[in-house]
Amino acid sequence: MKIGQLRRRLSKIYSRIPSLECREGCGECCGIHSWSFAEWLVITHWLGKHGRKELKAKSLLDPCPYLDESKKCTIYEVRPVICRLYGVVESLRCPYRQAEKYLKDEEAMAILKELDNLSVKIHHNLLGQKRKAPSRLSSLVKVRLDSFRL
Ligand code: SF4
Numbered sequence: 001m002k003i004g005q006l007r008r009r010l011s012k013i014y015s016r017i018p019s020l021e022c023r024e025g026c027g028e029c030c031g032i033h034s035w036s037f038a039e040w041l042v043i044t045h046w047l048g049k050h051g052r053k054e055l056k057a058k059s060l061l062d063p064c065p066y067l068d069e070s071k072k073c074t075i076y077e078v079r080p081v082i083c084r085l086y087g088v089v090e091s092l093r094c095p096y097r098q099a100e101k102y103l104k105d106e107e108a109m110a111i112l113k114e115l116d117n118l119s120v121k122i123h124h125n126l127l128g129q130k131r132k133a134p135s136r137l138s139s140l141v142k143v144r145l146d147s148f149r150l
Contacts, residue, residue, distance in 0.1 A: 001122060003045050010042060013114055014081065016107075018088045020099040027071030029087065029094070033057070033064040035080035036112075037119035046078045081115055 001009075035043060044054050055065035066075045073079055087094030088101075089108045103111075 001125070003042065006038060006122070007042055009118065010038065010115075013111060013118075014084055016111060017081075017084045018099050018101045018103065020087045020094060020097055022087075022094075023096050025071045026096065027063070027067050027073075030064040030067045030071075030073065030083070031061070033066070033080070034082055036115040037123050038115060039078075039080040039119075041122070043075060043078050043080065046075065081111065085111070 047054055057063070057065050064073075066073060066079075068074050073083070085103070085108050086092055087097065088099040088103055089105060090102045091105055092108075093099070093102065
């Protein structure tokens with residue numbers, strides 16, 4: 001699958017996520033960042049196209065390295081699903097802004113699973129069956145949803 005096709009697939013999945021206008025200069029939810037393999041491909045391609053490289057936080061507890069000094073996301077256009085879901089899932093509401101509507105946990109998990117399945121398929125096509133499959137975002141996020149439940 002070409003990167004353009006992959007971006008279109010991701011956009012279609014993201015289009016099921018309600019929108020939420022973030023508070024300017026907030027960045028409070030930009031802590032742990034993680035993405036699926038499919039999103040990682042798109043993000044690293046996008047960074048390369050903009051003359052930038054992938055950054056990694058030293059620890060998962062550090063703020064996301066793509067948050068700039070004015071607390072603005074510098075990869076907003078290609079930000080991963082976890083950033084799109086925060087604030088718009090019933091159990092993961094933003095304390096400052098109202099979303100246009102809220103997804104049920106099951107709907108959010110269905111989106112994550114779809115991304116996981118797409119990632120496993122692409123990983124398999126690119127690297128073959130011998131390489132360890134990418135970790136499943138849905139299991140990681142389930143732990144997050146459970147621990148942040150309001
Ligand atoms: S990718 Fe952007 S929105 Fe997501 S955690 Fe990092 S700075 Fe925040």
